[in-house]
Amino acid sequence: MQSRTPASRAGRPRSAAADAAILAATREALVELGWSRLTLGDVAMRAGVAKTTLYRRWAGKNELVVDAVAELFDELTLPDRGSLAADIEGVVLQFAAILARPEARSGLMAVVAEATRDDALRERIRASIVERQKRLVLAGRARAQARGELPPEPDTREAARTVDLIFDMVAGAVVHRTLVSAEPADEEWVHGFTRVLLSGLAAAPYRGDREAP
Amino acid sequence: MQSRTPASRAGRPRSAAADAAILAATREALVELGWSRLTLGDVAMRAGVAKTTLYRRWAGKNELVVDAVAELFDELTLPDRGSLAADIEGVVLQFAAILARPEARSGLMAVVAEATRDDALRERIRASIVERQKRLVLAGRARAQARGELPPEPDTREAARTVDLIFDMVAGAVVHRTLVSAEPADEEWVHGFTRVLLSGLAAAPYRGDREAP
Amino acid sequence: MQSRTPASRAGRPRSAAADAAILAATREALVELGWSRLTLGDVAMRAGVAKTTLYRRWAGKNELVVDAVAELFDELTLPDRGSLAADIEGVVLQFAAILARPEARSGLMAVVAEATRDDALRERIRASIVERQKRLVLAGRARAQARGELPPEPDTREAARTVDLIFDMVAGAVVHRTLVSAEPADEEWVHGFTRVLLSGLAAAPYRGDREAP
Amino acid sequence: MQSRTPASRAGRPRSAAADAAILAATREALVELGWSRLTLGDVAMRAGVAKTTLYRRWAGKNELVVDAVAELFDELTLPDRGSLAADIEGVVLQFAAILARPEARSGLMAVVAEATRDDALRERIRASIVERQKRLVLAGRARAQARGELPPEPDTREAARTVDLIFDMVAGAVVHRTLVSAEPADEEWVHGFTRVLLSGLAAAPYRGDREAP
DNA sequence: GATTAAACGAGACGGTACGTCCAGTCTTTAT
DNA sequence: ATAAAGACTGGACGTACCGTCTCGTTTAATC
Incomplete structure (x- = not known):
């Protein structure tokens, strides 16, 4: 009944660690670079993750930073x-x-x-x-x-x-x-x-x- | 005594009208596009001014917008x-x-x-x-x-x-x-x-x- | 045996068609504009390719034209x-x-x-x-x-x-x-x-x- | 008498030394920078002459360099x-x-x-x-x-x-x-x-x- | 244990804007 | 009228990211 989370679909599940790593990397980049110089490519690299992974989970810089903050x-x-x-x-x-x-x-x-x-x-x-x-x-x-x-x-x-x-x-x-x-x-x-x-x-x-x- | 404005130096003086046009164009672009989509090239075009003229007077987007606001x-x-x-x-x-x-x-x-x-x-x-x-x-x-x-x-x-x-x-x-x-x-x-x-x-x-x- | 072509490295491979299109576009632009008025942006547009793609493969105008000629x-x-x-x-x-x-x-x-x-x-x-x-x-x-x-x-x-x-x-x-x-x-x-x-x-x-x- | 050079027209006459200085400066710039990096502003500066003066005597970079060479x-x-x-x-x-x-x-x-x-x-x-x-x-x-x-x-x-x-x-x-x-x-x-x-x-x-x- | 399907890394891609540089023109004051 | 100074328009430069795409490669759930 609990509706969403569709039981777990086939295929490889999303890495739970990646989310945390990305948010932490985002905050780290904010400290070093500030908002305007922060780039998603840089965040992905810091998090040890491909840019694609990041875009699969957040729509863009804004949404990512809201969550990180x-x-x-x-x-x-x-x-x-x-x-x-x-x-x-x-x-x-x-x-x-x-x-x-x-x-x-x-x-x-x-x-x-x-x-x-x-x-x-x-x-x-x-x-x-x-x-x-x-x-x-x-x-x-x-x-x-x-x-x-x-x-x-x-x-x-x-x-x-x-x-x-x-x-x-x-x-x-x-x-x-x-x-x-x-x-x-x-x-x-x-x-x-x-x-x-x-x-x-x-x-x-x-x-x-x-x-x- | 007051001595400022050094008598009028050599060379063509800066257009006084340009400043006002640029600031007005900046506000116009802010209304239509918002900060992040505002580009200096676009502001220059709206103001009927070359991008160079704009950079000669303001160091960048930030300084320009502060003055415009x-x-x-x-x-x-x-x-x-x-x-x-x-x-x-x-x-x-x-x-x-x-x-x-x-x-x-x-x-x-x-x-x-x-x-x-x-x-x-x-x-x-x-x-x-x-x-x-x-x-x-x-x-x-x-x-x-x-x-x-x-x-x-x-x-x-x-x-x-x-x-x-x-x-x-x-x-x-x-x-x-x-x-x-x-x-x-x-x-x-x-x-x-x-x-x-x-x-x-x-x-x-x-x-x-x-x-x- | 000779082992060249390194197995095919990771990532999206370069488009083979792009090279030919760029060189042809370069020659076309040379005909119409001559060397000095030829711009890489224009060549990229004619080839239906982004300027970045062009710079990724050639260091500049000189190298590109040598290959095209x-x-x-x-x-x-x-x-x-x-x-x-x-x-x-x-x-x-x-x-x-x-x-x-x-x-x-x-x-x-x-x-x-x-x-x-x-x-x-x-x-x-x-x-x-x-x-x-x-x-x-x-x-x-x-x-x-x-x-x-x-x-x-x-x-x-x-x-x-x-x-x-x-x-x-x-x-x-x-x-x-x-x-x-x-x-x-x-x-x-x-x-x-x-x-x-x-x-x-x-x-x-x-x-x-x-x-x- | 000898037709051209109309005796001396009104106003300040053209400096004869300027031509030689400009051509020499052009050659100097060619040595240091080569053709493509040579700029007329730079030549004017080396010759101790305003850019306007240069354009008054030569149509552009090409003509100037032909004469200099x-x-x-x-x-x-x-x-x-x-x-x-x-x-x-x-x-x-x-x-x-x-x-x-x-x-x-x-x-x-x-x-x-x-x-x-x-x-x-x-x-x-x-x-x-x-x-x-x-x-x-x-x-x-x-x-x-x-x-x-x-x-x-x-x-x-x-x-x-x-x-x-x-x-x-x-x-x-x-x-x-x-x-x-x-x-x-x-x-x-x-x-x-x-x-x-x-x-x-x-x-x-x-x-x-x-x-x- | 094999299959399968999504997630993943890598990196090329089409775009857009950047900030700089130079061409060539124009406008000012000085000679 | 010519000169020097320097602001002006316009346009290309080469770079940096964006967000998308296309690959080959894991990795877990399922069969």
Whole structure:
């Protein structure tokens, strides 16, 4: 019943090791060359694989790099530092640390740029990076609720929008700080930023355009 | 005294019209083709200029696109809508409108991506886009002070950091919302975001790591 | 036994048809455009082949044209006209006819000019044109010996030098007549030239600097 | 008075020194770079002259190089070595010496190659090189007649054809020997060649197609 | 154990753009 | 009017990758 994976078709099966080797080679090439000088021929060579093998599994450079970068963000965890504010600071610092790595900097922005003209790519980024990491926001809220720092989920619709806003604000600010302004997102900055964010959310919970009297 | 422009040197002077034509052609090509399919040969043809002329004035695709995109942000103005919050909402909406245009989306993210591996390019972006547009934050603060909404500049050092933080938060959130999350930065969202931002700044003015008692 | 053709190496084999198409296209382009306006891009297009394919097989314009022109001279044959003098006249007329064709005129002189600065190219010309066509002189001598017109090879060393001298005199005179003086090497001229050459060789066989008493 | 050079027209007169400097620079560039890498911009720079000046006086690379090379052959003189055969050997050796110089090798063959597709250029070569140097053949014949080695001019028409034949045979053989066969035209070779040539002319004076009985 | 069919490595292929170079022209100021 | 300087259009250069293709060669599941 489990539908896909058609039992295993005849012929030689795809090498499982190749996928991992290719993604690792991609990140290595991103570190050394950056997005624009990275070539699929070079990645194939680093991975000890023929170019054909690579094209059999990914449609092109964009898709490959999304997958290679997405894996990086799976390292993120929500540390338990005792309070909502401290937990968030912890995650933001981890996020900043990943963005400080060249394979993430170079790759992430490049695929986002490509995605401005490619809906399928944008959806892939959203699914495998953005939506996937919203788990951290949800986990943070759940833990804060367990601690009694937040009330237990008032309105699902507003709550979802708040998660989105938090994610855009956190990811956006850190990315802009590190990549555009090119200043370090160090502890001092993260602390200040987190205070403003949480204070703002506490004082003015997101409510769309329905104005309070 | 001013002595610059060395009297007019020998030889045929550079065509002033060519620069404008090239930048306009670059934006046109960004709209139609996006960053990655944009070629300098194509831009030259659109501008009615030889490829050589283009290379004589810009070092490459990156530098050209930075200049072409930077001009877009000069359109931004600080509207007078009566209050700090309303003024900011107005600017953010304008900013979102620019980011909705394909020549900005495609070009801006791509050069930011390239800048992760090219210090000179990053500096060029900072100088001609980021620092240049901080004028809007400064103007907003000045007008709010004139209205009495804000006190008259407490501490220059902290004030500068606050400007940076505001810029990173505003630009970052809008960019992330529109380009990564791929949701519209419409009036509702801008209103909610601005409330959170201003409430946060009011409740917890940025002070770096020196903790309040 | 002789084991050459290394078993057939891995990868897609080179298209055999491409070589012939490229050489034919080169001659066609020589006819229409001449050496200096011939471009490799144009040749590739005429041959229905990518420029890359062309560069993969020839180092550049010079090498390509040498090969394209060399094939022309393989058309030469030694006709049997009954006597040494008549046989030679026949070959010289054929040679003049080839030099009257634009693909030969344009190409041959140009590569000779280039070869003045390129030893490898000169060697290539020598091997694939000059030495290759000395077969005609050798065949002519052999036939004349069979007829009893010439004695059977007196001294190998002098004989080789005589072949060289004959080749330089024949090829040089015809080329100079047709290309530099720009007069036709017609039957009358060829007849007169051949008489002088053969009379001279008969009267004063080449002996280097060892003077007869 | 003497018609051309209109007394001196208005404006700055052309620099007479420039022409000589340009031709010398052309030969210098031919030595260093050869024909194909020689550029007019480079020649202009070497001559300390603007590119415009160069184009004002020559139509292009071909015409310039013909003039630059033609001057080289004016160095040839007919030495008085006591006999026709010795005189001719002397001239041929001088000719071979000039062809051994890179500026002549490279330039001469290249313009001949170009001339195969350019009638005006061919005429220029004929006038300023070929016809101009036939003076040597004429002078040689005159001196031989004065010495009594040759009878005093039997038939003007045949005589002219003989001069042409001699020129084609001498120039052709030396050029082919040095540039195509790439062997030195040294004293030994020149001696052997001259003997064959003169013996042939003596035994079978050129008579076109009217056969002897 | 033999068959079979897909995956694999190698590398040639048609294309496209690159960034450079040069030809030849044009536009400026200086002589 | 000619000269020097240098920007201009136009076009070929030779290189580098792209993504596809065609080979001969594994390699596992199946028969």
